[in-house]
Amino acid sequence: MMTLSEAARANDGYELWLPPANDPAANLDIATLGTGATLDIAAGELHRDLATAPLPILLATNLRPELAALKLPGAALGREGYVVRRATVAGRAVILVSGNTETGVLYGAFALIRAARTGADLTTIALQSAPKVAVRVLDHWDNLDGSVERGYAGASLWNWWELPDYKDPRYTDYARADASLGINGVVLNNVNAKPDSLTPRYIAKAAALADVFRPWGIKVYLSARFSAPIELGGLKTADPLDPAVAAWWKAKADEIYRAIPDFGGFLVKANSEGQPGPRDYHRSHAEGANMLAAALKPHGGIVMWRAFVYAESDPDDRAKQAYTEFHPLDGKFADNVLVQVKNGAIDFQPREPFHPLFGAMPRTPIMLELQITKEYLGFATHLAYLGPLFSEVLEADTYARGKGSTVAKVIDGTLDHHALSGMAGVANIGRDRDWSGSTFNQANWYAFGRLAWDPDLSPEAIAREWAQQTFGPDPRLADIAVKMMMQSREAVVDYTGPLGLAHLMGTGHHYGPGPWIKDLARPEWNPVYYHRADASGIGFDRTRTGSNAIAQYSPEVARRLADPRTTPESELLWFHHLPWDWKMNSGETLWHALVAHYDQGVASVAAMQAEWDEARPLVDPERWQKTATFLAIQHREAQWWRDASLAYWMSLNHLPLPAGSAAPAHSLDWYEAQQFPWAPGQAR
Numbered sequence: 001m002m003t004l005s006e007a008a009r010a011n012d013g014y015e016l017w018l019p020p021a022n023d024p025a026a027n028l029d030i031a032t033l034g035t036g037a038t039l040d041i042a043a044g045e046l047h048r049d050l051a052t053a054p055l056p057i058l059l060a061t062n063l064r065p066e067l068a069a070l071k072l073p074g075a076a077l078g079r080e081g082y083v084v085r086r087a088t089v090a091g092r093a094v095i096l097v098s099g100n101t102e103t104g105v106l107y108g109a110f111a112l113i114r115a116a117r118t119g120a121d122l123t124t125i126a127l128q129s130a131p132k133v134a135v136r137v138l139d140h141w142d143n144l145d146g147s148v149e150r151g152y153a154g155a156s157l158w159n160w161w162e163l164p165d166y167k168d169p170r171y172t173d174y175a176r177a178d179a180s181l182g183i184n185g186v187v188l189n190n191v192n193a194k195p196d197s198l199t200p201r202y203i204a205k206a207a208a209l210a211d212v213f214r215p216w217g218i219k220v221y222l223s224a225r226f227s228a229p230i231e232l233g234g235l236k237t238a239d240p241l242d243p244a245v246a247a248w249w250k251a252k253a254d255e256i257y258r259a260i261p262d263f264g265g266f267l268v269k270a271n272s273e274g275q276p277g278p279r280d281y282h283r284s285h286a287e288g289a290n291m292l293a294a295a296l297k298p299h300g301g302i303v304m305w306r307a308f309v310y311a312e313s314d315p316d317d318r319a320k321q322a323y324t325e326f327h328p329l330d331g332k333f334a335d336n337v338l339v340q341v342k343n344g345a346i347d348f349q350p351r352e353p354f355h356p357l358f359g360a361m362p363r364t365p366i367m368l369e370l371q372i373t374k375e376y377l378g379f380a381t382h383l384a385y386l387g388p389l390f391s392e393v394l395e396a397d398t399y400a401r402g403k404g405s406t407v408a409k410v411i412d413g414t415l416d417h418h419a420l421s422g423m424a425g426v427a428n429i430g431r432d433r434d435w436s437g438s439t440f441n442q443a444n445w446y447a448f449g450r451l452a453w454d455p456d457l458s459p460e461a462i463a464r465e466w467a468q469q470t471f472g473p474d475p476r477l478a479d480i481a482v483k484m485m486m487q488s489r490e491a492v493v494d495y496t497g498p499l500g501l502a503h504l505m506g507t508g509h510h511y512g513p514g515p516w517i518k519d520l521a522r523p524e525w526n527p528v529y530y531h532r533a534d535a536s537g538i539g540f541d542r543t544r545t546g547s548n549a550i551a552q553y554s555p556e557v558a559r560r561l562a563d564p565r566t567t568p569e570s571e572l573l574w575f576h577h578l579p580w581d582w583k584m585n586s587g588e589t590l591w592h593a594l595v596a597h598y599d600q601g602v603a604s605v606a607a608m609q610a611e612w613d614e615a616r617p618l619v620d621p622e623r624w625q626k627t628a629t630f631l632a633i634q635h636r637e638a639q640w641w642r643d644a645s646l647a648y649w650m651s652l653n654h655l656p657l658p659a660g661s662a663a664p665a666h667s668l669d670w671y672e673a674q675q676f677p678w679a680p681g682q683a684r
């Protein structure tokens, strides 16, 4: 157990939730049956991370004849599952860590470490688990020039300049962290892909990373630019039905697999935000995806084809466009294609209703894309634990096959019987010493990995196990951290866009408020497109009298959303345009409720500050100070969001604030002129 004085020593967060590397290695009795790179790593991790063990530890795959008498579960564990339990092997009482493969044993070793560090009694340990989702990947939006799109934790981890020769030890540390959660894939480069990532030079660099990651059970994938046959191959077209194009991709896939025999496959953003794609040739997304899938198929690779499109279809409502384009394609995708769908129909907002494509394409494996990097939730500075956001979508009921057809069951493949299933998280990782830009952002990487393994885990339980491992086992500290984490995401919703409002941020940076913005090139880039507020009311009518986006949901869900009285209040203005004096269920007016949420958002951040103050004696000064400073920034900016938003709404509705609610600090003109001048600019 870590003592208070150990917890209080300097800590820059580099070790994440894993124990500090400089802990004196305990002299534990750890043995393996057989040899293999992954088995050796598993044993090494236990040596490195476990302080004590009540019994010798034995690591072995189930295949070992010495274990035959134990009748360990076989098929139930699959390729990556594990068993950790007491056993007697060759007359010795041991803690056995086993699985069908060495990777399973590695995951079992990490489960044992996690159990020990969260206070489990190892003398009675009995763990058995297998991942519910097959493909558990981090999508790095890392550019080849070392920058990271929407990255707030420093430059890209991948040092392309030094690769393939120099393999930075950070790559191993990164793989360890991923493997400790069960993450088994990494997309190395941005979905806004440059063709260069498919040149021999970059394939060699990717191969070097694959060599580092392989023994940790991690495959590499690449984002592929659809027009690469033109840019790299000198072809005149990238038409997926042109045999020369298909042949180019087949040769490219063969070339990649010569360098990376276990290459995972391609991630593709096509016909979205200016990216090339099959629609350029009047071909469907399925025709584009299937052509790439055919090239990868002989090697066992997959295509993750994104459904994040908002093009010419449905000009009246961006939220309808992905469904409109993809729903008719159900059943048309090859069997090694996953269609990758963001949690909501717009774009990673602090809260969105679940995407209507979940449950709507039963003959297609649908993969969930979550954003771990907090593009719309205050970057690295604001504290927002995303476990509740992730779980909210996973628990959402699509009613696709009646009650209980949750998004979790759609994406783990059980609802429609797909063996191929996946979950992707847009990484929040860079070269900052603490990897994710803040201590609490590490928890979002952690929560993604744990939920990808088991989408049914509780976000609060995940927060607790993260806090215990990150800060040490002192329950007082874990209690404080969990309390802060569990209120943090709702606080961001409250001060940026309560009651179902969304996409009200300033343009380019996506950090501060800009609800007044109305003249950007595309209508759906403007906040006014989303809130539709005027003198008489606010909200986007997505019922039959408006865009009728609700018709994209199954009838049970659509019926509930058709009526503001049966729509969850948290999604009210996403689906309905309502008068400012609309009576909420509480009896207060919509306007007063809205103001109360903004006030609550600011108050929640103040509460987190007070809670963190109490944690001061229990945390090392480095992490305490950085978090305290960030909370102060967040408080200032939550106030800014509230004041700027209210000043704007009041310029439309001319309503007074309810008693006890302070007037905005400045005039609307002032906020409009400021435009969050200090936000790092990432213009489109």
Ligand SMILES: CO[C@H]1[C@H](O)[C@@H](O)[C@H](O)O[C@@H]1C(=O)O
Residues within 6 Å of the ligand: 141, 149, 150, 191, 192, 269, 273, 308, 347, 348, 375
């Ligand atoms: C990679 O591009 C991003 C873009 O930066 C971002 O603002 C938006 O969230 O979505 C795009 C996408 O998901 O493709």
